[in-house]
Amino acid sequence: MSAVLPANDAGSAPVGITEINKPAAPAAAQAAAAPVAAPHTPSPRLVLARRRALILRFAAPLLGFAMFVLIWQVISHTGGGQLPGPAKVWVSAVEVFSDPFYIKGPNDQGIGWNIISSLKRVGIGFGLAAVIGIPLGFMIGRFQFLNHMTSPIISLLRPVSPLAWLPIGLLVFKSANPAAIWTIFISSIWPMIINTAMGVRQIPQDYTNVAKVLNLSEWKVFTKILFPAVLPFVLTGVRLAIGVAWLVIVAAEMLTGGVGIGFWVWDEWNNLNVQHIIIAIFVVGIVGLLLENALVLLARRFEYK
């Protein structure tokens, strides 16, 4: 009796087949039914569509890169040799990455150490911002009074350029490294507070009704309803924040010195080693892309229809 039920209410064709074949496992039968329905030799139209998808996916980005390198080459030729061409930068990059972890003194370390130092600063500053910003966002979203209390300050401070905070950090911490971390912290906390608070405010009434009707305890409401409902918003905030943090770190390190990708750029500018600056630009771009993509993947894991 109950095995017949799924077919009746879904009403779609594949499930109808299911009823005859294998009532116990409709999902499996449905999946099996789809390829059977398709003919073995794909139609010319399908072949065209697939080819188009392949072109869009691989050929177009490759062409874009080729054009980019070409324009770069042309500019480096006509620019009187000031800007090193792609070939020269490539040779230099191979050299830089052949020994990324050397240490020849406090101001001369391999590219690997520079990247790790920058990531460490971003990690600490951003981590502190998350630890404070996300709970604060929850509270601001939950309590109207707190929202009205904090929103003028947040609106005032949020548009301030991150580097304006650096002198305050230097003044308070009397040291370059904590000042850089402070700058990361203050510039990445806003997106997390604002997005978390927005998520809490936008929880659908349906979910809160479920909590009310079931009479769930506060803890259960938080862990089973509030937190999962707000998580996608939190992750958006985290993604925006890490983007800002990675943007800011290069500029902050240029000013504070020490070891780090930003300082490396400044140092190589002083050495007039323009190839290394271009390498640094690519490295910053690639690391930023990787961070962003990792968080997009994480966010997708918690997306629900």
Add this chain to the structure above:
Amino acid sequence: MVPIAQNPKAAMIKNPERYLQVAHAGMVFDTNDGDFIALRDIDLDIARGEFVSLIGHSGCGKSTLLNLVAGLTHPTSGSLLCAEREITGPGPDRGVVFQNHSLLPWFTCFDNVYLAVERVFGATETKEKLRDRTHAALKLVGLSHAEYKRPGEISGGMKQRVGIARALAMEPNMLLLDEPFGALDALTRAHLQDELMRIVGETGSTVLMVTHDVDEAVLLSDRIVMMTNGPAATIGEILHVPLARPRDRLGLAHDATYIDCRTAVLEFLYQKQRKMAA
């Protein structure tokens, strides 16, 4: 103010004839344009095991009344009693099925039902027993095969059945249904109505259902409460549906009593309470 207390009938414990008692209930909403009277003078008793439908045009306060019984909102006047106790808030003794199923999308069907089961029986029963209850509730609505799917992976009808399973799993004394099949296509709706009749027949639940579907009301109900148009809506007429159970949709199509009931409700809705053009 509350005459129920002096009523000798009400003094008897668990009077089965007056399981739910709504006395002079009224609801006024405080809006920007001043007070809005949604409901006035609602008097309604529902017996244990009875299936009662609330029908009326949209905006007549059917859902408002259901929310009062659910305890999601409180009446601005009058009183509501369930099993002789005043309704002060939502409780697991009244299981609610929402129109839009209201499942939590990050949980599987099983976990959605388990959340309710754990809330009601978690303090007294073992985890294994709780899981058994959850399996049983999903089996009752014919969803054993979809237990570990998420709401996003199943059809609208199946979601609604999970919602019903969640309400039933709490073993509520009363089932409150807010247009439970309103968002479904006609075939799915008919199928779920039959399922609901079977389940209510098996469990003997007391049911209060909001609907705007005349056939649904006649087919499922023992009594149909017809509400006048809002604002200040109240109960217009109450119709007894004297059809024997179990009822069969096809057999009733030409049944004289069924047709009479149907006509009575239609007359109320389209002659006495014609919806004014907005």
